[in-house]
Amino acid sequence: MSASLFPDREAIGDLPNPMGLAGxxxxxxxxxxxxxxxxxxxxxxxxxxxxxxxxxxxxxxxxxxxxxxxxxxxxxxxxxxxxxxxxxxxxxxxxxxxxxxxxxxxxxxxxxxxxxxxxxxxxxxxxxxxxxxxxxxxxxxxxxxxxxxxxxxVPGVDLHPPALHGLHVFGVVQYIGLDRLDDWTTFYGELFGFASMPREQSFGVLSTGSILASPCGQIYWQLIEPEPDTADFEGDELLHRVAFGCDDVLATVADLRTRGLEFVESTHGVRTQERGALTQTRLGSVSFELVRDPR
Missing domain, CATH: 3.10.180.10 (2,3-Dihydroxybiphenyl 1,2-Dioxygenase, domain 1)
Structure with missing residues (x-):
């Protein structure tokens, strides 16, 4: 599907939804x-x-x-x-x-x-x-x-703990091989109804790659091709990280810092901003992205 058919975010929820996707x-x-x-x-x-x-x-x-x-x-x-x-x-x-x-x-x-x-x-x-x-x-x-x-x-726990600052799953970031963008865009498009968003439209602080939007308007799937200086990607195609939406990125970051989390600052142009933030990699492979979600 051509991204030009969907010039704004509000149109995404009107896409054909063959599987009844709901997040x-x-x-x-x-x-x-x-x-x-x-x-x-x-x-x-x-x-x-x-x-x-x-x-x-x-x-x-x-x-x-x-x-x-x-x-x-x-x-x-x-x-x-x-x-x-x-x-x-x-x-x-x-x-x-x-x-x-x-x-x-x-x-x-x-x-x-x-x-x-x-x-x-x-x-x-x-x-x-x-x-x-x-x-x-x-x-x-x-x-x-x-x-x-x-x-x-688990005995004695709150089975439904509230979300910190309205955290919710915003999307998934997937690393893909060189010249594989069309293949994966077709995969998610034909099977699930995802559509490419305009190149100029991005979320958070990591705007590289191509962003696909789900027909239900709840999920974004970011496809990123490798770059020579990308240290954490050695050529394998994989799911890399989860992005969480929140109502206030700066407040969420401040709260998470009191809990011991550290965030990437001034690395390859990435730093905490009102629109997004990225946690430092922990346990050798895990990082989380925060995105301000205006919905």
């Missing part, structure tokens, strides 16, 4: 040091609220954001063993009908992820994403959610 249900990280990643998430305002019934998996939550920390050794079919440095391994999309969305993706050429379901677990359909990541389809997120089946609440 992101959860983000999953894998790591052999789940406690270390958990401590970092708690500094970001998340709280551990539930444990998986049969695997070493913890659910962290604040507001409407769910992050799954998967430290389970053994993994799933085709999934790499957790390494010490956390890896962004999966994104679960909220859709109108998970089975229908999954079948549509397969019909359009997506690769299926074999299901491995234990007793008392839900079968959540998934396809392969970039690298060895997965894209899940979830249609249970309202009154009855997937966590009501697969997870057991």
């Amino acid at each position: 992101i249900e959860f983000i999953e990280y894998t790591t052999s040091r789940p406690q270390a990643l958990g401590q970092l998430l708690e500094q970001m305002g998340f709280r551990p609220v539930a444990r998986h019934r049969s695997r070493e998996v913890l659910l962290y939550r604040q507001g409407d954001i769910h992050i799954i920390v998967n430290g389970h050794q053994g993994g799933l079919s085709g999934q790499a063993q957790p390494q010490e440095a956390p890896r962004l391994a999966a994104v679960a999309l909220r859709v109108r009908d998970a089975a229908a969305a999954y079948q549509r993706a397969l019909d359009l050429g997506a690769w299926a992820v074999p299901s491995q379901v234990e007793v008392m677990e839900l079968n959540i359909p998934a396809i392969h994403g970039v690298g060895d990541t997965r894209i899940y389809f979830v249609d249970r997120w309202r009154e009855f959610s997937i966590y009501d089946v697969d997870f057991v609440p």
Whole structure:
């Protein structure tokens, strides 16, 4: 789709939405040091609220954001063993009908992820994403959610901790290979209805690459090609980081600094501003982006 068809942000929600996409249900990280990643998430305002019934998996939550920390050794079919440095391994999309969305993706050429379901677990359909990541389809997120089946609440905790400064998932940043922009734009466009935004329109403090907008108007997917002087990208295609929207970037940064987080300042032109901020990389691979979201 031509970005010129969508000159402003308000038009994005009127795009065709073939899967009934309605945002992101959860983000999953894998790591052999789940406690270390958990401590970092708690500094970001998340709280551990539930444990998986049969695997070493913890659910962290604040507001409407769910992050799954998967430290389970053994993994799933085709999934790499957790390494010490956390890896962004999966994104679960909220859709109108998970089975229908999954079948549509397969019909359009997506690769299926074999299901491995234990007793008392839900079968959540998934396809392969970039690298060895997965894209899940979830249609249970309202009154009855997937966590009501697969997870057991942590005793004595607030199961619904409020979001710090209105934090919510704004988007995902994906590093792609050289000359792969058209391929990935087509992938997200044909399967999910994402559309390219005008080059001059950007969010936050990291405006490189191409930004795709979801038809539901809730998610932005940023595709970044490698540059010779990019130290943290060695050529592999991968999901790199999550961007969180908030109502006031400077206030959010000030609060997070009191919790021990540090932010990138004056590196390659990146510094904390009213429009956005970037945390310094922790645990060898994890950084989070903050974006002022005027919605």
